[in-house]
Amino acid sequence: MKHEIRVCMGSSCFARGNMNNLELIENFISENNLETTLELVGAHCQNECENGPHIFIDNEKYDEVNEEKLQKILEGLR
């Protein structure tokens, strides 16, 4: 099954961790050869900056995504 990972690239989310999260996701995809099942896209600010950084998986929103949380989310997508 193909999944879409949407990373909020608005300035708040980007500064609060999505710059690093984006790199982690890119590395996870390439290290696990998941290019065909995980589609990575960027998003504009979702107007919910206060509990960012946000990542959306198949339109499900995750708040305050730090490295540990992201790792668990990604493991669930293998």
Ligand code: FES
């Ligand atoms: S920058 Fe991500 S919700 Fe505003």
